Amino acid sequence: MVEERLTYVNTHAKLNVQLSTDVLSEVEAVAQERGIRSGLEAAQNAILGRYRDKMANVASPSNQLAVDPRLESFVLYLMKNQCQEAVLLLAILEQLALPGLDLAGGQGVALVVKEAVSDLKKARSNPNFAGCVRELSQWHQAYHAFRLSAGLFVRGVDAFKSDRFEEALDLFTESYRLSVRITENPPTVRFN
């Protein structure tokens, strides 16, 4: 089984823990009425729908927000990079399988999260899904570098505003190098 020990799966899943919790609460009734499998699919589709709505809002010409949606969510970052739906759904599965999420609601929520964990393990050990798993793993690495680059930029601006110019220069330089590294080394595996 392919284990996700050294990647950033949980770190990135945590960014949207509130959304995951909200959606799991919403689908708990579905899980109880129509079964755990239906509950999990409803959760995945609901989260995917919310992210698609978010992307549509961001793309709207009237949107003047400086917030970069890619920094809000790993899945939004994948969407901006035109990843296939299978990759998006696997990322959402990771989000729903986040350790501790099973304690975020009642029995139905716990069972849906357990099902997500089980599905994730199956996907990672399924040879037919290996390309998708590898691509997602590479995107996690890229997203980590992307967030670091943005974080160093934020630190650099803070240093610049405080007249710590040498520190700011150091941080901007590192931010730029990371940016270039991501661009020059994008994920090479593409799941179709």
Next chain:
Amino acid sequence: MRTGPLIRYLCSALGEANVAVVKRFKLGENVGEVRQAVYNLVAPALSILQERINRDSRRAETIAADTAEAEVSQTTTDVVETVRSQWCAFLGPPDIDELPREAADALQDMLTVVLEPPSPSASPHLSRSTAGARMGERLTQQEDVRLAEDYAAAVSSMKAASSPSFSETKGDAVVPAS
């Protein structure tokens, strides 16, 4: 890749930082530390900007058609020229005649990397061990959680405080599309 805003900020920081480093050299401060500052801070930034200047010169027509990009390109060229001229100024009298031997040797080394900064990938001696490189390993949990908001605030605050050296940003992403 949308790195224009980041380059603007990098240009401003380089201009300011170089003035400070040049001043330290003029005041006769620890030459070794000044040399380290040039090698670890000024030269890597110059290397990035020089690469962009070289790239821009190959696509001059495209850049000329984009006002914002042309502005960034011009700022980049101006800052690089300014930094170099500030170091080259030491070559003329009376500075060059008054420099102690150690400082004169250091100046020669520094001029070499300032005038011809090696490409980062081709210059192991410029592999960085600075605070930025070390901090680049990870963000704190608090930084990670607040990153989207802090990034937006950073972009907004820099736009509000725009200086002549890096005028208005377009509010687009600092980091690339990937």
